[in-house]
Amino acid sequence: MHHLGDDELLASLREAWPTALLVVRYGRDRDGIAADIDKGLADIAPLGRFALANPDIVERLRADAPLNELDPATLYSGGASGYTDYPTLSGA
Template sequence: MWPNTLVLNRAGTDIATRAKDIEDGLADIVNVGVMALADPDLVERVRTGAPLHNPGPAAFYGCGEAGYTDHPTHTA
């Protein structure tokens, strides 16, 4: 699909480290899956430097009312 494209998955690293991997040419694309589950507004948070939520894997994918669907969005 994407010849010569490196997708890097470094679970547990922060967004700044992942961005640096792209800047340094270590990767073309990085994985942000868990971060996106914990922060549906991830792009806006990264753009504005807002803090990220700590992902709660026990509540992912329909484990009741608590979980990734109830994280508040960032307001400036």
């Protein structure tokens, strides 16, 4: 479900939804990742661009470490440029 910001509507959907609810909020920042779960509005918070740019996303979130920014030019485009290995906290 793509949600644009009406938390009251989302709360009523959450109440009526029979299974796990995943809410996608495009453009959210790091602090917003778990906000819908914390508020009881969703069961799953997709990590999207955060996970693509941070192969160690779990460790970074646990350590409250800075996140790498996603460079769209590193995404697979079918040409010579494609996935780029982003730095990890351990430097590996």
